[in-house]
Amino acid sequence: MAIDQPALLTDASRGLTSEEVAQRVAAGQTNTVSTKTSRTTGEIIRANVFTRINAIYGVLFVLILSTGYFIDGLFGGLIIVNSAVGIIQELRAKRTLERLAIVGQAKPTVRRDGQSAEIAPEDVVLGDLVELGPGDKIVVDGPALTADALEVDESLLTGESDPVVKQPGDKVLSGSFVVAGSGTYRADIIGDESYAAKLAAEASKFTLVKSELRQGIDKILKFITYLLIPAGALTIYNQLAGDQAWPDALRGMVAALVPMVPEGLVLMTSVALAVGVIRLGKRQCLVQELPAIEGLARVDVVCADKTGTLTENAMRLSEVREITPGHPVDGALAALAAADPRPNASLQAIAEAYRTDPGWRVSTTMPFSSARKWSGASFGGDGDWVLGAADVLLPEGEHRAEAEKIGSRGLRVLLLGRAERAVDAAEGPGEIEPVALVVLEQKVRPDAKDTLDFFAHQDVAVKVISGDNAISVGAVAGTLDLPGADKPVDARKLPEDAEKLADTVEDRAVFGRVTPLQKRAMVGALQSKGHTVAMTGDGVNDVLALKDADIGVAMGAGSPATRAVAQIVLLDDKFATLPHVVAEGRRVIGNIERVSNLFLTKTVYSVLLALMVGIAQVPFPFLPRHITITAWFTIGLPAFVLSLAPNNERARTGFVGRVMRMAVPAGLVIATATFVSYLLVYKGSGQSELDKIQAGTTALITLITIALWVLGIVARPYRWWKILLIGGMVVLTLALFLIPFTQKFFALDPSVSAYTLSAFACAGVGIVLVEIAWWAGRHLVKRQEA
Structure with a gap:
């Protein structure tokens, strides 16, 4: 919105009057920007209800209802659970982010009625007189009215890192920030018409997390889709083309198709990230970009400014x-x-x-x-x-x-x-x-030493990069027992050659007299060595380095410019909050990898078992209700607990490879052992209903036994609560097979001892093979990392 010519006569010493401000507000001449950074409540609900997985489950649920076997439609409850959990957690995360964003936003200083006051960016009106000082973020466009050695950095808009000296009459653009000097300017172009708003029109729209984790899951789901097509087609043909009754054939088809879909994988990922945002929000930590949670889990170098940080x-x-x-x-x-x-x-x-x-x-x-x-x-x-x-x-x-x-x-x-x-x-x-x-x-800071000790314990290197005297910086770092503090480096003597600079920055820990451009170069040098770098800072001199770092962390009391470019803002200004942020990132990513093993193992054995049954031209051994209880006790409940558990292991690249190295062998073993167990007791096409139930029960015992063992592997290393979790799942599973009511309700009959013994024998062989595959996979990973 451009200013009208009469307003050009505004008195630069007093700014607008209260009456003029009221008139502009009434006329809608405020700095309201229509772009948004998060989804609306309606969009969140639609995105969580109308999903591909819910659509698949909905069709299968209707098919089961058409058979009259309502008990076999228990899996339909997952549609409600998945949608409700996803909606609730995302709404909680949305409220947390919006509340913290208001606290952490850059507030311009405007002069009205001759008085200066900080206001929210959206409260700036057309013609407002805005004051500028070092570190201030420019929120709207307009001409400079006064300029006292005013230097503006427009690198975030133009890519040019050299500050631009502004004289009265020169235009200043929103999205830039002041690096030196002071001055005032008039808000001529506000709202959606401002320069930064136009640039952000596309970039600020809500997007799902784009990260190695999300890309890995998408890659896995795409691979699974290719497997589902032949397995599903063969299953449908096998069940419907045989001599089974129509309702029984439909139940077998649904029972085969339901477990092929990793219904909880995307949900658990979203929940874990949302819970991470909420937990960090309680520590006054604003996560401005969700992928930052994952990025922090991979950080192995933290570059910290001295002043305001240590x-x-x-x-x-x-x-x-x-x-x-x-x-x-x-x-x-x-x-x-x-x-x-x-x-x-x-x-x-x-x-x-x-x-x-x-x-x-x-x-x-x-x-x-x-x-x-x-x-x-x-x-x-x-x-x-x-x-x-x-x-x-x-x-x-x-x-x-x-x-x-x-x-x-x-x-x-x-x-x-x-x-x-x-x-x-x-x-x-x-x-x-x-x-x-x-x-x-x-x-x-009294908490600085404990923070540095945490990073040392977690194998995260800390580099102190400061503009102060190198010896002084080294002395401060020395009081905190930072390794390498006794060998501070004066940045004026750093080599200009990129490779030599990278070697020096990697080897040394303390640097003084570092210019803003050198900070940026040092971050790039560490990245060239394969490091994932987090940069912390609070001053305008840190902006370029914060922008280029893998994760930028700004202090809440720092300059508005640093808060604008950082992915994470510590609103309480406590450096000691950073270990909690890193730990939260590791918890989220590590636990998602854990539960991914469970969901993908289920998908692999479901697809392979469906192929084996289809090729052998035998009825599918399970009813949909069997699949539901298997998912409850070997995956669903344990995965939910494991996804929210503590986990301090640093995230590593190669997520897809590690998960598939576990899921594929385990799924292959479970499918083969279950199929063999089923064939050992299957009595052919002329079997009675009781024979069918006993054969299905035998196969189910084998499947659940090995699946519980896989759960035990995924839960390693053990803690008391993990042992309690696994023990609880075993007890609940035994109850299903031993209590008369649940036997009848879930169509289970383990009364034939010979069948049960053969089921456990097949399960025992499967457990040994799964253990061998797990140990071999660990050995392979260690060799690759060495």
Whole structure:
């Protein structure tokens, strides 16, 4: 929405009046963007009810009802359960995300009636006067009205990493952010017409998780579909073309087809991810992109900024050591602190110590930049002053050695210097006369050491990458017992060659004096070595690295720009939350892999058993109700518990290969053992109804026994609750076969001892073969990883 010409006369000093704001709101001239990042409630319900699996089950359910054997339609309950669980969990995750997104959103500062206030982005109206400072995200488009050394990074829009200097009248675009300086601009283009909104029109639409896990499951389901076609066709022909009665043939066909569909696999994946979002939300962790949960499970390197991550953002002035006597040190420090409208943490600490403004008149300023490592201001007759990193501004010599000695204790050391020229001079401020060393204390976060210890225990390497002095950073990391802290690297000496840079970054742990572009290059260097990298940060200098990292983690109190590009935002600003985030990712991915083994084993043995029965031209041994109870006790209930259990194993690539190495051999063994067990007691086409029930019972005992053993394998390593879970499934299964009511209800007859013994004999052979396949698969995986 473009602004009307009369509004161009807005007073830049006061902004809009309350009446003008009300008029624009009434006219609908607000920054409302129609794109959404999550599905509506109606879309969630439709997506979970009208699924391919529910459609297949619905058709088979209707077929069973047509036979009059309503008990065999128990599997129809899965339609309701699958839909209800999926809807409930996704709605809970949606509410959690929306609540946290409101807390973590970037809030622009607007000036109205001469007063400045933070408001929600959607409350910006046409013609609003928006203030800008370092780290601010630009939320709408418009011309700059004032600009004090204003530098804007438009790399997220254009791909160009160099900041753009803005002058009054220049256009600023939504989606960019301020890296240095300050200023104001007018909201001329808002809502769907803004630059960022147009770019996000497609990218912001809801999409299902695109990840290795999702792609792997899709690949498996596609493979299963190819198997279902011949197996299903053969089953239908075999059951309907034989001499069975029509209702019996339909029941056999449905019983063969139902277990071929891995009905719970997609559901369990969605539930596990949704529960992960909810659990993290309770820890004030906003997951802005769902694949981030999986990505964190695969992380093996965490790059952490020092300030705001290992140390608290706030600092305290420790001391000021004069180098050159005769200069107004106190006045210069107080004037520099007062001259910056948006002071960083260092200037805030100085401002706390020097509250009295000396009244020096500011002629020009140069805001702090992570690339320059200094800021400054010119005060006319009171001189041109700079304040910045001592080891950057000082030449080699006594004073620099003194600064490094102080920094080795973990303190931040700045140099107050008097410049030869104005700080904004085209040729630079010229020679800097050192005046004083300003020493600041940084408080290490009390939970930082426990967090680093967790990562060390989990074989996750931690790299501390900071813009501060390397020796100072190493000293802070040393107090936390970080391995390699005694060998900090000054980033100004890093090799430019990409391969050498990658070797250095991989071998060392602590880096100081790192520029924003170097942070980005270091993340890329680690990725080139095959690492999955998470980058944490809170400042505008971290944005480029956060954007390029596999997982970007921003602090909630950090700059709006960092929160905008990060996949995960720690709203409580606690670095100690990160281990919980990593653990949640590992729990989700590890457990999905576990339950995938169960569901796919069932699909494999169901398809193979249907093919064997079809080729042998014998009736299918089971009724649909048999398939239902098998799914309950060997897969459904255990899988639900296992999918939500603790799991700290780091996720690895090759999900499909590992799952199939377990599912295919186990499914083949179960199908073969069950079929052999069935043939041993099958009495031919002339068998009685009792003979049919006894043969089916024998085959079912073999199938369930081996399937429970597979459950036991998947549940390894054992914990008390896993033993209780498996024991409970065994007890419930025994009850089905031994209690007269359930025998009659589920059409079971284990009364013939010889049949039961043969069933257990076949199951015993199958268990041995499954164990051999499992051990062989583990050995193969270890060899491949070695």
